[in-house]
Amino acid sequence: MSKWMRAADAVGQIFDGATIALAGSGGGLLEADAVLAKLEERFLATGHPRDLTIVHALGIGDGKGSGLGRLAHKGMVRRVIGGHWSWSPAMQQLAQDESIEAYSFPAGAISTLLREIGAGRPGLVTHVGLRTFVDPRIDGGKINARATEDLVELVELDGREYLRYKPFKVDFAIVRGSTSDEAGNVTLRREPADLDVYAAALAAHNSGGRVIVQVKARAQDDYVPARLVRIPGILVDALVEHGPQVQCAVAEYDPAISGEVQTPIDDGFYELPTGIRRIIATRAARELQAGQSANFGFGIPGGIPALLADQGRMGSFWGSVEQGIHNGAMLDGAMFGTARNADAILSSVDQFDFYSGGGVDVTFLGMGEMDRAGNINVSKLGATVVGPGGFIDITQGAKKIVFCGSFEAKGLVVEEHEGRVSIRSPGSVPKLVERVQHITFSAERARITGQEVLYVTERAVFRLEDAGVRLIEVAPGIDIERDVLARMAFRPLIDERLLVAAEGESA
Known part of the structure; x- marks a missing residue:
């Protein structure tokens, strides 16, 4: 039959x-x-x-x-x-x-x-x-x-x-x-x-x-x-x-996306991030070392592979995403989770086993809310259910986590000129809050397991420590009191070098 x-x-x-x-x-x-x-x-x-x-x-x-x-x-x-x-x-x-x-x-x-x-x-x-x-x-x-x-x-x-x-x-x-x-x-x-x-x-x-x-x-x-x-x-x-079935949102059929052929890489092959996304992705990319196994998440981190390609660093690390794709020119936006010229395409079940067991040296993931304890929320924002996707699977297996997100939301306008960052318009929704609404990443568990955790924004970088969250870096052009501390719901630990620098500027 x-x-x-x-x-x-x-x-x-x-x-x-x-x-x-x-x-x-x-x-x-x-x-x-x-x-x-x-x-x-x-x-x-x-x-x-x-x-x-x-x-x-x-x-x-x-x-x-x-x-x-x-x-x-x-x-x-x-x-x-x-x-x-x-x-x-x-x-x-x-x-x-x-x-x-x-x-x-x-x-x-x-x-x-x-x-x-x-x-x-x-x-x-x-x-x-x-x-x-x-x-x-x-x-x-x-x-x-x-x-x-x-x-x-x-x-x-x-x-x-x-x-x-x-x-x-x-x-x-x-x-x-x-x-x-x-x-x-x-x-x-x-x-x-x-x-x-x-x-x-x-x-x-x-x-x-x-x-x-x-x-x-x-x-x-x-x-x-x-x-x-x-x-x-x-x-x-x-x-x-179903004859009209297309391969994906960007192609009726592209054999380079399905891993059947290799396609030539030329100018414009990688879509570079712009604006705030580029500022954050550029700083985050400095945390990737040659020879590491790396994972890239949706959103701001999705632009990092293109930046690495622009810097001539493709091939110096092994990249993967939760959909089971290894290496290649990873696509962004609606097509996140695919790549042209991938080295391997596994089932996502096998891929999640790789992540859960600790196969990733460093992961770059988005950041909805961050709180005093160092917890991150990406799964429920306000009344809207978002869900974690592979976020929890990856963060609880990776040796190092680099969260990437804007310091504020809704209306934030930032410019960068000659390496200096300026806030043209602040965001109306704070993202560094006293307590996250949803715990998608548990700082407590990260401390227990000894993971290295950084939080990268367009104006400041924080590090998770046993004693709390420490501000370790402020972008050139950013005033630490006005642009960072005054716009957070909690006061972090502050690296001594930043305090000395701030005192020198005020003097």
Whole structure:
């Protein structure tokens, strides 16, 4: 019996109350949007399926209604367990309005939990999430008041603390590939990443559920070379062919992004950051040493690889991102998590194992809020659920962490001229606060594990110490009292050299 069917027939099997695992990432990476569109169409026409539980590790959608946004209708979804929420403002709003039970876990914890579910093991036991908002001693990953069930518990093994992310049954997986043969053997050879498609499919199949795979086309000669199969046919129940499927947001198909060919590097190949982003990224890049394993996060840090290329430093380090990409010309913005001319493309599950086990020497990550203790919040800003993505997985495994963020938000205008920084217009929203709203990075745990931590802004650099956060550097042109200390909610420790310099200037 053929597994090929229309998208409408495939989603017609999904019942009320089902748990669905999705794979994908922002910018259209592995987004099975044609299938999700038919699922949305069915709900709007019939009111079913409803009360769904949606599980996803990385953000899925274009921010304008695709991907996860297809499911963001009141009544359609009961619970979401998400690693990153920003690609679906509509789902963020449902969480904010208490219309759904909203949970947010580290992306790597979700991906590897799906693997553990598929393997029939008793959930995921890991250090990832300890002393952050995911820890049950704090919030247990609950993002709003409607989320009340405890999905994470604290356990002790051999005298050490761990978190256990509890397993659950997965009824359906909706994933995407490039092509498939009649038996359901699916290849991702033309996709920019592998992500966690296999883990999601394994979790559904071995839970007794069903796996729906969207592909662009049927394989030529009805054959997928065995070495190129990423999802074997034994896991696949339904195949949906969607000819208009494009590779990603920036290309219908670019073989250099899918790692099939090498493309020439010429002028303009790397998009350099500008403005405040360039000031911060330039200072942060000084922390990278030759020969190190480095990770780069979304936002300001995403511009660092282009700066390093401009400085002739590409090839002097080994770079990677959580989507499983190693080296290459890493793309930025909506296409963060992909690269042209990558050296290797792994599954994100394997990549998160690398991060969790300590494979990164230094990571460069964004900074939403920072507080007196040195904690960082990037996962919930105001009432908006953002989620940590791979932030927690990476920070709790890296030997050194360099947080990169503007000193203030909303209205901040900064100029740099001949190496001197001037604040033309201050921001109206402070980011260095007395206490962060959400603990995405735990300074307490960093001290326990002995990590080196820096906080880089456009005007000042801070370092985490046992005694607290210390101001260690002020940019040329910046007044330490007026531009830094007076605009913080707390007074940090201050490097003696800065005090001497400030006294000399005042004299």
